[in-house]
Amino acid sequence: MGDRPLLNRRLDGFGTTIFAEMSALAVKTGAINLGQGFPDTDGPEVVREAAVRALRDGRGNQYPPGPGVPELRTAVAEHQQRFYRLAFDPDTEVLVTAGATEAIAATMLALLEPGDEVIAFEPYYDSYAATIAMAGAHRVPLTLRAPDFRPDLDTLRDAITDRTRLLLLNSPHNPTGMVLTRDELTAIAELAVERDLIVVTDEVYEHLVFDGEHIPLISLPGMRDRTVSISSSGKTFSFTGWKVGWITAAGPLIAAIRTAKQFLTYVSAGPFQYAIAEALRLPDSYFTDFRASLAAKREILSDGLIAAGFEVYRPQGTYFITTDVAKLGEQDALAFCRSLPERCGVVAVPNSVFYDDREAGRSQVRFAFCKRTDVVEEAIRRLSQLRK
Numbered sequence: 001m002g003d004r005p006l007l008n009r010r011l012d013g014f015g016t017t018i019f020a021e022m023s024a025l026a027v028k029t030g031a032i033n034l035g036q037g038f039p040d041t042d043g044p045e046v047v048r049e050a051a052v053r054a055l056r057d058g059r060g061n062q063y064p065p066g067p068g069v070p071e072l073r074t075a076v077a078e079h080q081q082r083f084y085r086l087a088f089d090p091d092t093e094v095l096v097t098a099g100a101t102e103a104i105a106a107t108m109l110a111l112l113e114p115g116d117e118v119i120a121f122e123p124y125y126d127s128y129a130a131t132i133a134m135a136g137a138h139r140v141p142l143t144l145r146a147p148d149f150r151p152d153l154d155t156l157r158d159a160i161t162d163r164t165r166l167l168l169l170n171s172p173h174n175p176t177g178m179v180l181t182r183d184e185l186t187a188i189a190e191l192a193v194e195r196d197l198i199v200v201t202d203e204v205y206e207h208l209v210f211d212g213e214h215i216p217l218i219s220l221p222g223m224r225d226r227t228v229s230i231s232s233s234g235k236t237f238s239f240t241g242w243k244v245g246w247i248t249a250a251g252p253l254i255a256a257i258r259t260a261k262q263f264l265t266y267v268s269a270g271p272f273q274y275a276i277a278e279a280l281r282l283p284d285s286y287f288t289d290f291r292a293s294l295a296a297k298r299e300i301l302s303d304g305l306i307a308a309g310f311e312v313y314r315p316q317g318t319y320f321i322t323t324d325v326a327k328l329g330e331q332d333a334l335a336f337c338r339s340l341p342e343r344c345g346v347v348a349v350p351n352s353v354f355y356d357d358r359e360a361g362r363s364q365v366r367f368a369f370c371k372r373t374d375v376v377e378e379a380i381r382r383l384s385q386l387r388k
């Protein structure tokens with residue numbers, strides 16, 4: 001095969017995701033995994049039972065419709081109405097995807113031309129950089145800086161060029177826990193209208209806002225026809241393995257994205273789609289209890305990390321806490337995370353790898369608190385040894 005590298009140049013440097021590396025390290029060392037953001041307890045029993053029923057009743061065992069089963073598309077539309085007073089046509093304005101991951105990939109592949117620029121917050125979720133690259137487009141980072149990680153809107157304005165096609169936003173933001181305010185969203189919406197940009201919003205943590213509220217950008221003036229809202233059941237219902245996600249957007253955007261999506265997976269997760277339709281209709285108490293239980297864990301982990309000598313950036317949302325390890329005498333987050341399992345039996349993730357501006361996140365480390373309380377407490381006990 002000659003000297004030509006097997007991996008195409010667009011994916012050069014993407015290698016193995018840090019989550020895979022750190023989760024493998026957790027398995028190998030038996031460490032507590034506060035790295036990858038998956039819960040260690042499954043979601044509601046009624047939702048699992050709904051999946052079993054769908055399987056047994058033969059619903060979704062064969063190719064479901066490409067855009068998703070009507071029951072789920074209707075449930076997504078109802079959810080947007082119930083929580084945000086937003087109306088979507090389930091037939092033309094909702095698209096079911098293999099998690100938010102496929103939604104992001106299909107959106108980038110459908111909407112970008114080679115050479116287009118995409119402005120995204122950094123530190124970014126790792127699939128953003130990869131899918132922008134697959135589309136042959138260029139990412140332009142808007143750096144969120146400690147301690148509060150607010151986006152600098154003047155910098156955003158300056159970053160927009162004639163080649164900018166879209167903004168890719170994530171709020172609540174993984175890994176920093178930043179939640180965009182109404183004022184920030186309003187300023188972003190005004191810029192998008194003025195510069196005629198599409199905005200893609202990753203809202204997978206929409207139900208995990210502890211301070212403030214989640215406001216979908218698509219609800220703001222001028223945004224209904226230029227916003228692609230992405231969400232997923234994985235984080236909200238603690239079934240990250242089912243990979244049921246969705247997009248809500250205006251018909252022409254959905255039609256364009258569906259064109260790419262049909263050649264990625266075509267469809268996925270047949271029976272699980274029926275189960276998530278039921279999950280989306282759970283009473284308000286499910287959503288408030290879920291948030292309250294994670295809010296309590298946010299307190300436990302924040303307090304524990306502070307006591308262990310970390311600088312803690314208190315998240316407003318998500319189930320992650322970003323810390324700085326410089327106070328512990330550590331300068332390099334990646335080296336710190338690679339040594340942590342051996343040193344004290346805990347796995348975390350270095351935020352530095354999610355920045356182009358490596359300096360900005362050099363000593364930042366992320367911990368997940370979507371774990372059982374006793375697991376979080378044991379991790380804190382282990383981390384407290386670092387002080388010695």
Ligand SMILES: *Cc1c(COP(=O)(O)O)cnc(C)c1O
Pocket residue numbers: 098099100101102125170174202204231232233234235240243244245
């Ligand atoms: C987990 C996560 C995703 C991926 O969601 P899936 O539904 O599992 O594909 C996307 N974006 C962010 C910010 C996430 O944290």
